[in-house]
Amino acid sequence: MNxxxxxxxxxxxxxxxxxxxxxxxxxxxxxxxxxxxxxxGEIGDRVDMSKSTVSYHFKTLREAGLxxxxxxxxxxxxxxxxxxxxxxLPGFLDSL
Amino acid sequence: MNxxxxxxxxxxxxxxxxxxxxxxxxxxxxxxxxxxxxxxGEIGDRVDMSKSTVSYHFKTLREAGLxxxxxxxxxxxxxxxxxxxxxxLPGFLDSL
DNA sequence: TTTTTAGTTTCATATTCATGGAACTATCGT
DNA sequence: ACGATAGTTCCATGAATATGAAACTAAAAA
Numbered sequence: 515m516n517x518x519x520x521x522x523x524x525x526x527x528x529x530x531x532x533x534x535x536x537x538x539x540x541x542x543x544x545x546x547x548x549x550x551x552x553x554x555g556e557i558g559d560r561v562d563m564s565k566s567t568v569s570y571h572f573k574t575l576r577e578a579g580l581x582x583x584x585x586x587x588x589x590x591x592x593x594x595x596x597x598x599x600x601x602x603l604p605g606f607l608d609s610l
Numbered sequence: 611m612n613x614x615x616x617x618x619x620x621x622x623x624x625x626x627x628x629x630x631x632x633x634x635x636x637x638x639x640x641x642x643x644x645x646x647x648x649x650x651g652e653i654g655d656r657v658d659m660s661k662s663t664v665s666y667h668f669k670t671l672r673e674a675g676l677x678x679x680x681x682x683x684x685x686x687x688x689x690x691x692x693x694x695x696x697x698x699l700p701g702f703l704d705s706l
Numbered sequence: 707t708t709t710t711t712a713g714t715t716t717c718a719t720a721t722t723c724a725t726g727g728a729a730c731t732a733t734c735g736t
Numbered sequence: 737a738c739g740a741t742a743g744t745t746c747c748a749t750g751a752a753t754a755t756g757a758a759a760c761t762a763a764a765a766a
Contacts, residue, residue: 527630534626535724539619555742564726569744571724588733588742605700631754651712660756665714667754684712684763 525579529602532578537561538571539610542580542594546607551584551591621675625698628674633657634667635706638676638690642703647680647687 520528532538541557558568572592575581579598584591599607616624628634637653654664668688671677675694680687695703 523632523635526635527632530626530630531723534623534630536619536623537724539622553742558743563724565743566727566745567725573744574723585743590743602705603699603702604705606698606702609698609700627753633754649712654713659754661713662715662757663755669714670753681713686713 526602528578529580529598532574532580535571535574537563538575541571541575542607543610545581545592545594546610551593553589553591555589557592622698624674625676625694628670628676631667631670633659634671637667637671638703639706641677641688641690642706647689649685649687651685653688 533542540561544557544560545552554568554572558565561568572581572583575592576583580595581592582595584593594607596607629638636657640653640656641648650664650668654661657664659667668677668679672679672688676691677688678691680689690703692703
């Protein structure tokens with residue numbers, strides 16, 4: 515896999531890129547408001563976009579460390595990763 | 611000029627885009643660390659990029675509301691705009 | 707007045723990003 | 737076993753972004 519090791523600023527850039535999109539911001543807000551984890555499907559339903567696009571947005575958020583995923587059979591549940599927000603964007607979620 | 615009126619999330623997206631770049635992050639850090647305002651030239655010197663590119667980065671930050679500019683004759687001085695950070699990214703500057 | 711200095715704007719270009727369709731994987735229900 | 741369901745991956749494409757060169761504007765210095 516050869517994952518490139520990122521320094522703090524590269525991580526910050528990746529995080530900001532992940533948040534620099536209205537759809538993904540909407541997803542983050544849904545996850546924040548819901549508190550309980552949501553399935554990709556539930557989120558996708560409220561977002562009027564193709565499956566593949568929605569999947570791509572999930573991947574972007576996950577790879578930036580902003581979410582975690584739990585798989586239960588067919589369904590994938592997504593949750594916010596608080597530590598990342600607290601470390602790189604303290605106070606942001608509350609302001610959202 | 612016909613400036614399009616932006617809602618909060620559009621502003622957030624614009625802010626995140628502005629911060630989603632290593633050079634601009636570096637500029638923000640310089641401004642934060644320096645405390646006193648810096649000229650475009652002083653900043654440009656430490657950033658090894660063409661004048662036009664640096665100018666473009668300043669514009670991106672300014673249009674996102676992250677900096678303000680004061681012009682003194684030939685020289686332009688740039689400063690962080692704290693209100694914007696406090697409102698959209700509280701705690702971020704301290705974490706930088 | 708001519709030249710240098712500080713910064714912007716315009717243009718071309720290469721790269722990255724967002725999007726949907728189609729094919730794929732894995733699991734569930736029948 | 738077979739069809740439906742939940743998601744991912746691959747591919748093509750149009751839009752947005754970062755970059756530098758060159759031409760430009762305005763003010764300082766000579």
